[in-house]
Amino acid sequence: MGSRTFHDPLHRSIRLDGDQPAEAMVLALVDSRPFQRLRRIRQLGPAFLTFHGAESSRFTHSLGVFHLARQAFERLIRRDPSLEAQRAVLYASALLHDLGHGPLSHTGEEMFGLRHETWSARLVRDHPEIRKILDEVGHGTAEAVADLLLHGQAERPVIKALVSSQLDCDRLDYLLRDSYSTGTRYGQLDLERILSALTLAPDGALAIHPKGLMAVEHYLVVRNLMYRSVYNHRLNVVCNWLLEQLIRTARQLGPERVWSDSTMARWLWNPQALDLDSFEANDDLRTGYHLLRWSEEAPPPLAELCQRFLHRRLLKAMPVNQLASGAQLELLALARQLAEQEGLDPALTCGLRHQQLRGYHPYRGGLRLWDGHRLQALEQCSALVNSLSTPEETAWLIHPGSISPALNNAMLSVDSGPTPPAPRRQP
The missing domain is CATH 3.30.70.1370 (HD domain like)
Incomplete structure (x- = not known):
């Protein structure tokens, strides 16, 4: 497998070398159907109605998280070469951490009542394409990745911390990316200083060298400001509430009064029977099409909610x-x-x-x-x-x-x- 370069607006060139087993695995995962689906999941859900540039996808974010995890790993492995055995688990976990997001990302979790961590782990364990790629790089890799994503369990604590902690690669990327896409200026980080300050504590867990203290303080302030100014913006609050009422109303009206295709019918009225195929089939495009149809054809309460959202009559x-x-x-x-x-x-x-x-x-x-x-x-x-x-x-x-x-x-x-x-x- 040859090399490939992804041109990212934040990190510039993200190059993957197919001659390296762990990076060949990443390339195969990127090309898989479940990961390509993330192109059709908005990173910031309905925030595009407030910040018109907020159109980036979970696909671009996930690539960014992998890129930062790889950079952090290369710094830490110099301190402890035995970490090499964890490279594939880290790369896969960083790349696939958002694989289980439903339509409109976190808003979809509230709308449909699901946890993306649960579905990420389920896709890693049970999706034949994903599991085959992971276990080809090493037996048990799929189980290790699923355990990390769902339970926060890893053989080495530093690997878990890079994927999910109060200073993980997920947060570092989304603060930078969401600030960029929304046009706000709160999410500026001294990323190089933070990464250079990552070290290993005596117990093998992630730690920060004191030289990075101010950069980490700044990061935590930035995170607070981004939540107050973007993620918890009053119109975001309104959109999330509106979409929750919309799905609740559709469920209450029932399949006899509300049109849906077979995929959305399962999401709405039989979620306990949601299988991998039905989960993978729903994204922003399918959900958006249903909102459009409902705005024209559904009973008045549901139609009115859809029209408010689609036409931004918030x-x-x-x-x-x-x-x-x-x-x-x-x-x-x-x-x-x-x-x-x-x-x-x-x-x-x-x-x-x-x-x-x-x-x-x-x-x-x-x-x-x-x-x-x-x-x-x-x-x-x-x-x-x-x-x-x-x-x-x-x-x-x-x-x-x-x-x-x-x-x-x-x-x-x-x-x-x-x-x-x-x-x-x-x-």
């Missing part, structure tokens, strides 16, 4: 995290009353969405500094990192734009008294 989102939970529920009740007076279905136009963001988890695979003499927890060496450990709560009241003035007035009166009743419509 609902509004008001921040209410400063209110107590009781006041939030009162405001939701008011929103539903106002929406009903506008002739809208309150169940499909009003809702509360709660989220929690924690910039750093010291007790979930926390990072450590190792200078060759002393091993320290990252948060003990950095007040900035320690401050990111405090969770930040957000709450959004989703509602139609036509009732925003009344809700804003109600918000102003929350501190001074009970929520006023909804105004009566004039006959």
Whole structure:
């Protein structure tokens, strides 16, 4: 097998040498049907409705993660040549970590109620094309990759950390890539400094040399900013909520009233029987076609939801995290009353969405500094990192734009008294 070069907008040339067994494996995996499907899965789901450049795919991201994992591995193997036995498992795990994403990536997980880690492992274990490629490079490789993706288990802890940790190649790539594609400037990282600071602790786990402390601090701040400005953007919150209501409505209406092909019928009404072929057959194209058909042919509640999404007639989102939970529920009740007076279905136009963001988890695979003499927890060496450990709560009241003035007035009166009743419509 010859060499091949992928021209990436972030990493420039990603060259694969087919004469190297592990890289020949990667080339074969890239050409497999399940991996090619990732070209049809948007990296950022419906975020393209907010950031018009957010059109990159899970395919491009997965190649980027492999590229960074290979760079990190080459640095670490100089410190411990015995890591060579783990090369194929690392390369495959980095490349295939998102293989199980459904339509619209993370949004699809909420829409359809699935976990991409579960399906990634299932495809690695059970898809004949993927398993054959992996086990040809070494017996047991497929099982090792599946265990890492699903359970976070690896023979060497540093391999697991490069694929899934608080400083993994997945996060390094998606922060850079998503910043690039959305046009934001928060996701700029000192990638070279971070990679050069990777080292091995005495227990064989991943550690950071103190020279990389500021670059890692910057990375964690960047991650926090990207979640606040892009991933948890209010319109992203609205789109995710809207798509969840859309699928819930289609399921409630049932196959007698909602058209679907055989693949989508299984995703909607018989998900427990979802097999590999049915999973692989669904992507952004198929789901998008169903939304288009439903916008024209489905019963009014479903058609209206599809039209809102397709034509970007989005609902509004008001921040209410400063209110107590009781006041939030009162405001939701008011929103539903106002929406009903506008002739809208309150169940499909009003809702509360709660989220929690924690910039750093010291007790979930926390990072450590190792200078060759002393091993320290990252948060003990950095007040900035320690401050990111405090969770930040957000709450959004989703509602139609036509009732925003009344809700804003109600918000102003929350501190001074009970929520006023909804105004009566004039006959």
